[in-house]
Amino acid sequence: MSITVRRPIHHYSPTREIRWRRRSILGIILLVSAVLQGAGAGAGILFHFRPDLVLIAVVCWSLREGPRGGWWAGAAGGILSDLFSAGILGANALSLAAAGWLAALASRSLYRGHLSTRILMVAFAALVSGAIYYLLLVLFRSPPAWPDAWRRILWPRLWQTTLISPLWLIPVDRLLGGRR
């Protein structure tokens, strides 16, 4: 007597469902981050204070999901940033994807559960993404001189994003389902 076991083609997987639910939440968080950034400054509240909320969400995801997840979250967040910005289309996608990937790699030997590690990684990712964006500007457009770019763009973005990161990391972490 032989027994044939047939594997169903589409079987229900709770892990898969949870993964997709989390990805959808990340998508909403990235969209809300981009809209908040644009609308907040548009309302004249924070004209010179422009923290990168999208970057914070990307770092939060990359520390949970690892380099590959960080890369794709960065690419998705970067595409949104590209839509809400007048720069080179795709430049933010590449710089944020690389920042998400590198942040996950750099934090491998660190205790990622602690808030200070996450803040440190946000600062690292802001630095990396800013440097890559500058490099892309050198390749495809005429960027401002490096000292000017550092003093007036990269440094303000770095400290503003790092300063606001605890306020954005905690709710994003909660929405994504607590620490992993």
Add this chain to the structure above:
Amino acid sequence: MRRIVVAVAVALAFIVLFSFTPALSSLLRINLLQLLGPVQELGDTLFTPVGSLVRVVGRTIEAARVNPVLEERAGFLAAEVARLREVEEENRRLRALLGLKEREERRGVVARVIGRDIQHWNQSVLIDRGGADGVAREAAVVSAEGLVGKVIEVAPRLSRVLLIIDPGSGVGGVIQGSRQTGIVEGTPDGGCLMKYLPRRAEISPGETVVTSGLGGVYPPGLLIGTVTAVRPEKDGIYQNADLEPAARFDRLEWVMVLE
């Protein structure tokens, strides 16, 4: 690792494509963004009351500080207005004598600013009017205070305006007093710099800069800003002037897209 290299190569290929086809990337970006338009408007609607509250507090504090100075200036300005009315009248008579056409009143589309550029690298705003409302690419945009920028991307119900404080922006300007012309460019810190002014030209802080009309994008006579400092170029034949833009970019709410 191999996948990452492939992904970087694909991303770079797209960036090369988009940077060499700005019209395509503009079209793609603004039309995709229009799909997110309702979300953007919602965000703006939620933030507007908070922004208004912050502004009211800020303005009250500022008003208490500048009120005595303004009262003193109002007296001087009343005399100046009377003198300018005389000049205007004289100008009208002389124009009639020379047979020149009266300057047309500027018309345009009034739009609300619904979002700002989210990156530090660029200075642009989104407005809630587009091609269906008569907004055209390259149209000049002004606020009540002065020149704001030009339209660079147009969707049916949404447009993006490149501000004059963007480092990639260039406006032909003329200093009202000395009639020296130059190019006004944005600076990375959100200010303006007037370049290519002859080194020997006598320019002093406080002078007003308006659009020259050269280049064809901006009509002549739009207020750009005021000279705050003049610096000669190192080893160059030109000098540069720092400008304080007339438009308040931190309080930009309503603008007019000129026809």
